[in-house]
Amino acid sequence: MKKKNTFVKKAAPWTIPLLIIFSWQGLSSLDLISERFLSSPAAILSAAYELTADGSLLRDVAVSLRRVLWGFFIGGSIGFLFGLFNGISKLSEALFDSTIQMVRNIPHLALIPLVILWFGIDEAAKIFLVALGTFFPIYINTYHGIRNVDASLVEMARVYELKGFALFRHVILPGALPSIFVGLRYAIGIAWITLIVAETIAAGSGIGYMAMTAREFMQLDIVLLSIILYALLGKLSDLIAKWCEQRFLRWNKVYQQ
Amino acid sequence: MSVKNRHEPLLHLAGVGKFYGDKEVLKNIHLRIYHGEFVAVVGRSGCGKSTLLRVMAGLESIQEGKIFVRGRELKERNKLAKIMFQDGRLLPWKNVAENVGLGLKKESQREKIASLLEQVGLREHAGKWPSELSGGQQQRVALARALIHEPELLLLDEPLGALDALTRLEMQDLIENLWRKKRPGAVLVTHDVEEAVALATRVILIENGTIAMDLPVNLPYPRQRDSAVFRKLEKQILNRIFNKPDEPVYIGRDEGNFRQREVAGNIGRV
Numbered sequence: 001m002k003k004k005n006t007f008v009k010k011a012a013p014w015t016i017p018l019l020i021i022f023s024w025q026g027l028s029s030l031d032l033i034s035e036r037f038l039s040s041p042a043a044i045l046s047a048a049y050e051l052t053a054d055g056s057l058l059r060d061v062a063v064s065l066r067r068v069l070w071g072f073f074i075g076g077s078i079g080f081l082f083g084l085f086n087g088i089s090k091l092s093e094a095l096f097d098s099t100i101q102m103v104r105n106i107p108h109l110a111l112i113p114l115v116i117l118w119f120g121i122d123e124a125a126k127i128f129l130v131a132l133g134t135f136f137p138i139y140i141n142t143y144h145g146i147r148n149v150d151a152s153l154v155e156m157a158r159v160y161e162l163k164g165f166a167l168f169r170h171v172i173l174p175g176a177l178p179s180i181f182v183g184l185r186y187a188i189g190i191a192w193i194t195l196i197v198a199e200t201i202a203a204g205s206g207i208g209y210m211a212m213t214a215r216e217f218m219q220l221d222i223v224l225l226s227i228i229l230y231a232l233l234g235k236l237s238d239l240i241a242k243w244c245e246q247r248f249l250r251w252n253k254v255y256q257q
Numbered sequence: 258m259s260v261k262n263r264h265e266p267l268l269h270l271a272g273v274g275k276f277y278g279d280k281e282v283l284k285n286i287h288l289r290i291y292h293g294e295f296v297a298v299v300g301r302s303g304c305g306k307s308t309l310l311r312v313m314a315g316l317e318s319i320q321e322g323k324i325f326v327r328g329r330e331l332k333e334r335n336k337l338a339k340i341m342f343q344d345g346r347l348l349p350w351k352n353v354a355e356n357v358g359l360g361l362k363k364e365s366q367r368e369k370i371a372s373l374l375e376q377v378g379l380r381e382h383a384g385k386w387p388s389e390l391s392g393g394q395q396q397r398v399a400l401a402r403a404l405i406h407e408p409e410l411l412l413l414d415e416p417l418g419a420l421d422a423l424t425r426l427e428m429q430d431l432i433e434n435l436w437r438k439k440r441p442g443a444v445l446v447t448h449d450v451e452e453a454v455a456l457a458t459r460v461i462l463i464e465n466g467t468i469a470m471d472l473p474v475n476l477p478y479p480r481q482r483d484s485a486v487f488r489k490l491e492k493q494i495l496n497r498i499f500n501k502p503d504e505p506v507y508i509g510r511d512e513g514n515f516r517q518r519e520v521a522g523n524i525g526r527v
């Protein structure tokens with residue numbers, strides 16, 4: 001009985017996507033959906049196969065992945081450090097926080113024309129935009145996480161002779177971690193969105209570039225393939241973040257399975 | 258600090274006064290606590306008893322008077338003292354053993370932790386998260402964490418206030434037994450008069466920020482709660498709290514704490 005239940009639980013999320021794909025394929029095979037409106041799943045698969053075979057798919061995915069990782073790493077690190085210092089030091093907060101909050105209200109994608117003027121359609125342009133997009137969610141959540149660490153725990157730690165780095169490592173950082181992870185997962189979403197927009201508007205390689213070239217040649221299957229690739233990569237990075245969250249926040253009841 | 262002079266008070270509060278803004282929460286507190294004494298501080302909610310404990314720990318600044326720890330004036334935190342808080346304050350991201358070992362130097366850590374966990378009866382729970390423990394078990398961890406440092410002054414801030422009646426009794430026994438092993442100075446803030454009489458060698462009543470009563474409890478351990486002497490002491494303290502007439506109250510050995518009050522005239526003023 002119990003075994004069956006876990007099977008149902010595991011299978012349940014897959015039923016609707018599978019249903020959609022099968023009926024999509026069915027309708028396409030029966031010519032009820034025009035090839036010029038929506039390629040069939042089989043056509044998309046074969047496009048994926050062809051592009052994989054000539055190596056271009058892997059190359060484009062790798063390029064996009066690298067941009068996201070670098071942008072995320074740079075923007076995330078700077079955001080984390082600012083969040084850290086502003087959370088811990090009143091002086092740092094007074095100095096930086098209001099400026100950061102002001103800049104935060106500018107949609108970073110509005111900077112695309114400016115970024116193209118500065119960097120051209122170079123790698124730097126994409127990485128810059130992704131970094132900018134990830135900076136704010138990580139900054140805000142780190143800052144709030146540290147600010148909201150239970151003061152009574154900090155007082156307790158002082159009674160037990162923890163200070164300086166030990167206090168930070170054993171009390172403040174772990175206390176802020178749930179909030180930092182919220183920022184991380186949110187930032188991952190932003191990073192992909194930023195990259196998609198940037199690659200679609202101005203790029204010479206990457207998944208977005210692949211989609212835009214395919215559009216010019218009316219290769220509907222490749223356009224759809226790139227959309228699916230973005231979805232898969234976005235989901236994959238969220239799964240990794242979720243796994244890390246569960247790993248590092250095991251102590252928290254919310255994350256215990 | 259290493260020489261334990263039994264005649265020198267462990268803690269000496271000399272005319273301590275504390276304000277929160279304009280509100281005076283402690284006034285003119287004179288108190289000496291000696292090594293081996295177990296002082297219970299009782300009083301109604303908001304009378305200042307918890308503040309008094311925090312002052313003793315050096316966690317609160319004082320505006321009047323001075324505090325001496327083994328004869329030296331207390332400037333910041335009281336390093337002889339370890340506190341056990343009402344809400345446990347375990348680090349939720351550290352398991353039981355790590356919580357007990359908090360702030361301990363690396364050497365001899367493991368044995369010490371194991372021995373302390375054994376003493377509080379949590380040996381099998383060493384690897385659990387605090388969130389997996391009951392309230393009583395969490396307080397045991399907090400107690401072990403305080404005792405592992407072998408503090409000369411153990412401060413207990415209503416540690417059993419949030420526990421159910423049966424767990425309280427168990428914990429009182431545990432605290433009594435562990436305290437009697439080394440007999441450090443101990444201060445227990447509680448609103449449970451029976452608990453105070455059961456554990457302490459001396460009960461202090463705080464009223465409106467001052468010491469209103471200072472009563473020695475010279476009963477052998479473990480205390481017989483149903484004995485006449487025990488009940489009489491308890492009654493005497495309760496009567497004083499509720500301002501009911503009673504035999505004249507004992508005046509403690511510390512100067513300037515309180516005046517003999519016309520208790521009979523205060524009936525019904527609660």
